[in-house]
Amino acid sequence: MKPESYAKPVIKMTEWEKSESGPKETARVEAFSDGVFAIAITLLVLELRVPEVKGNERLLPLLLHEWTSHLAFVIGFFTILVCWINHHYMFEHIRRCNGMLLLLNGFKLLVVSFTPFATAVISRYIGTIHQQTATNLYALNFFLMGLAMTGIWCYAYQNEMTKSGSPEFLKAVNQLYIFAPIISGVILILSFINIWICLTLFGIMFLIYVIPKKSAARLEKWKHVAS
Amino acid sequence: MKPESYAKPVIKMTEWEKSESGPKETARVEAFSDGVFAIAITLLVLELRVPEVKGNERLLPLLLHEWTSHLAFVIGFFTILVCWINHHYMFEHIRRCNGMLLLLNGFKLLVVSFTPFATAVISRYIGTIHQQTATNLYALNFFLMGLAMTGIWCYAYQNEMTKSGSPEFLKAVNQLYIFAPIISGVILILSFINIWICLTLFGIMFLIYVIPKKSAARLEKWKHVAS
Amino acid sequence: MKPESYAKPVIKMTEWEKSESGPKETARVEAFSDGVFAIAITLLVLELRVPEVKGNERLLPLLLHEWTSHLAFVIGFFTILVCWINHHYMFEHIRRCNGMLLLLNGFKLLVVSFTPFATAVISRYIGTIHQQTATNLYALNFFLMGLAMTGIWCYAYQNEMTKSGSPEFLKAVNQLYIFAPIISGVILILSFINIWICLTLFGIMFLIYVIPKKSAARLEKWKHVAS
């Protein structure tokens, strides 16, 4: 990262270079990210295996028997969906883009594209004696996702790459995203103790972050009432 | 959902928040949905296995022998295509977007991304004694798809998120989409009785919903004649 | 299709319905099609299996031994690429969209998404005694692709859905696309006689259709010289 800051004072930005920070740049980052989100969310279905009926067995019990796969499919789906909703929400408020933001977004997409694997592991081992380790891996994935999400927002916010808005609201959005890795960090620690508390906290995080606009507004209000 | 309505009267919408309901938001929802539709429709091909020729066998009979896979591929393809045509048609008329609509759309995409699995099951078990259960699963998937489609439209219509149009036409579109889960619910029930009646009704639904604009126009006309 | 024409004279098109034929509709058809093309072209790589080295074997000969897979990967890739270039070229000149065009485009995408399977079959059986049948399947896929391509253009051209341009050029484009299913039909017939002639003709078609604009211009010129 040193070379970047090193070059800054020497080279004056030409008109041409400045024009790169236009709306088109963010548009293509969003399009590429949408592609990765859409593929990761759809690849989850590849973990659902068609059961092989043998002898006198019937198909329905075999389908129902794989309920953990189906549950993991739904959990994985909504994890990535909420992640996309927040990515979408952030990039609505980010007007500029640079190399560092592309890298942070790249890290985010790395975690997103890893999610089908973490989902496959939990789907395979939940209900077995290995479910502890599988949940740890999933919670780690979740924590890294929260961290990446927060990284993107905080970098953009501190470098004044966000659109102008009321400072109070922007601050509330910022706090909302600082909470994300904290809560998911707690979930990661709890995943070593009890997986059912974890799943409950996953659900609560889902309810908060599925509606980021409302959650930020509510956070702003609470602070207003408290002060 | 309670917290959302709870926050409403207290926080006044800032200019910035209002601007989120612009054309860009719907654009990215459509782009993400298009990605999921495109991937789900293309993943169907992964169910087609290259047959392994053994001994004195010939390739052609082996390819023809797997006609159920190929039929399921075509049925799955057109199911998702019609679904996309209607999604496309709806979002042409929806001008605003909020958290609830994103969730309803997410449910829709969940069903779409489940379709390759339902198709794989029917492809594996049609022509066997397990075809009844496989058809039930497919009809259930179809019913949920109709329900999700209708959920999106009705929510947008009742919350005045649709573009302005002649009230009669909007009402006809609305009725068209209320029919969808009703017909597919009937198909689901019939799938427990006779799978061939089901397949015929699938075909009729396809003919109605592949051309949503015309079907809505025809519905409007019939009501006009009847009254 | 009867019901469509039936409804036409009775219902007058509202302003709202007319507005559907705007630029946005074609944009989303193109985006969805791009998604399917991009996925089909990338799924080809899944046919390349990592060879399993056993005993004293070395990796390089094993990789080279699977040259047919790699050749099929490249052929499949360029088949879909040329197909995309022409799809792109056509939709540059198509300004309106309706239900029938969506269906024709859907048929096109069905063939595109089937291509990875046809490629997998030829990749598995070329160089074996089953290569004849594998080539037939590939040529059939190729013929249907040409037919679908031509169907889209001819429908749009005859229904005056193309952008205004010089009538001579439009006619040349039309003739270029009428040739596509004819040449690929000949290739299909020849695939039952000699597969190497087929592959040569595939190459020539590739050279013509990889640059549709130039090919149409050349066709226009030849006709001008001849007359």
Added chain:
Amino acid sequence: MKPESYAKPVIKMTEWEKSESGPKETARVEAFSDGVFAIAITLLVLELRVPEVKGNERLLPLLLHEWTSHLAFVIGFFTILVCWINHHYMFEHIRRCNGMLLLLNGFKLLVVSFTPFATAVISRYIGTIHQQTATNLYALNFFLMGLAMTGIWCYAYQNEMTKSGSPEFLKAVNQLYIFAPIISGVILILSFINIWICLTLFGIMFLIYVIPKKSAARLEKWKHVAS
């Protein structure tokens, strides 16, 4: 390619043909390319297999045991990401498009879509006696990627298809991309000697090309200082 140049002096470009070189054409090339990049980068996850726990084994050691897969996943991910960043950067500066550029871009996408296979091979054989060959294949893939990247830029630059900018900066960008296949060619040769030097050079190339704008600016400055 001969026929193209042949047709040029005879046919005068109509208004209609000229209009094809508008912003829309590049937009769709970028959208299609984004799709291929997004899919290739997400398909990497399919190489991560869920380990099968047997007898008294525990899950964690098995997951850690497959660290080569996970390392290859991360390397493959960042290879494609850097490639996308540069593709994005180039196409920001390319304003026109023609058949040759579509072909060069097609070759680029061929290499991109081959990357998951090269990654799978290195993931399977690193740490074994076959790692030499696997690294050669990966370095070859890397070299072709550099070559394709450079091909696109040089073709666009020499044919004046780039946007207007300061000539010095454009020249620096040009030199940056001429270095790419040279460095990756050196890496390819070194891959036959020592794979760890290779991996180090991969890392250095990554640092240079992950921030193409800064790297071009720095190159321009160095030349300025030197002269």
